[in-house]
Amino acid sequence: MPVTEPARTRPPTIDARTYAEILQFYARHFQLLDEGRAEEWADQFTEDGEFAQNVKPEPRRGRSAIAASMRRGMDSIAERGLVRRHWYGAVTAEPAGEDAVRTRYYATVFETPRGGGEARVYLSTTAEDVLERHGDGWFVRRRHVAHDGT
């Protein structure tokens, strides 16, 4: 069956091995976040990594600043008795030079109050990362998170 393939339907993709590495990278990354391990989570950024959100005036720059900021956020959430789960999904990925990948994905946060309350959707976002491979691991060089509806 002949099919006219519009050129625009042929996006760059990445190989299965890299894609599996990246899915596992994000799996660990968001589990660390939700376990309150801010420092280990921030270690998954490069030393000079950047973390920006469309709801904040300034990006956080550098692993230490990113860790400190997330630590404050996590402590506040824990004090309020909330458990959050950051889900990532719909990960597109394309090569961005050697040993680097540009991704875009959905990140949706679910929240459950401790003590028997109901789970609910807390927030829906999209995120764009530049990931770099150093040695046998992946690191976030740059992240931009956009909250839906803002």
Add this chain to the structure above:
Amino acid sequence: MPVTEPARTRPPTIDARTYAEILQFYARHFQLLDEGRAEEWADQFTEDGEFAQNVKPEPRRGRSAIAASMRRGMDSIAERGLVRRHWYGAVTAEPAGEDAVRTRYYATVFETPRGGGEARVYLSTTAEDVLERHGDGWFVRRRHVAHDGT
């Protein structure tokens, strides 16, 4: 440890390379949908593709009809000030002849009102696709979406 394996627990699966291609295909597909790019989204169907839903009397047939119908839906959603995110998950896949794959997956839609409202679950569905590979890309030959609870 000997284990009696019931024959029914051995489903057909697809190789890692094809599975990674298909996950990336869906990632791009649903991102296009949620960005309001109805025509590019419809280009991911074959020319003679079919899109059916259990809540509609008739399937849409052909890339142009599918694009036109989705364009109307997207414009209506945008007019109402809503941002939707179509998540796909739990993708099973089995070979369906050469260069074709039959998939079944969950598709859940989250919705956030523009202007600061809360995100919520809008809809939970399951979907069944026949995907075909043409050249270096994948296309939807046939899709059937079933809304939960109907």
Add this chain to the structure above:
Amino acid sequence: MPVTEPARTRPPTIDARTYAEILQFYARHFQLLDEGRAEEWADQFTEDGEFAQNVKPEPRRGRSAIAASMRRGMDSIAERGLVRRHWYGAVTAEPAGEDAVRTRYYATVFETPRGGGEARVYLSTTAEDVLERHGDGWFVRRRHVAHDGT
């Protein structure tokens, strides 16, 4: 660009082929669960498999006990006119001896009432499995599910 990689950022991961198998295993596993096929779902445990939850005093032990318990739960849900979808996500995986893998993942349940009601988040959990490969299939040797907020 030199990067100091903290040793703790190098987690064990598994190869792309095994990861794709496991994602497909879970996809089928949770689809069976949500289709009310308790026996086929339980067949994906080893004969001597174990299923524990932090909200139950005792784990279920053995495929038959697991199937019988799930059958009762499913029938109760169906009687109440509910459709549930178990999503899995953020799957980390590491080798656990030959032909075995230890996973941790998020499992979130969405619920839709039959007859036109709205979908909602029912429950957010994390799960830890030991999976074993026997022949060409994967099986759950041990699962522990922890409900968020309890």
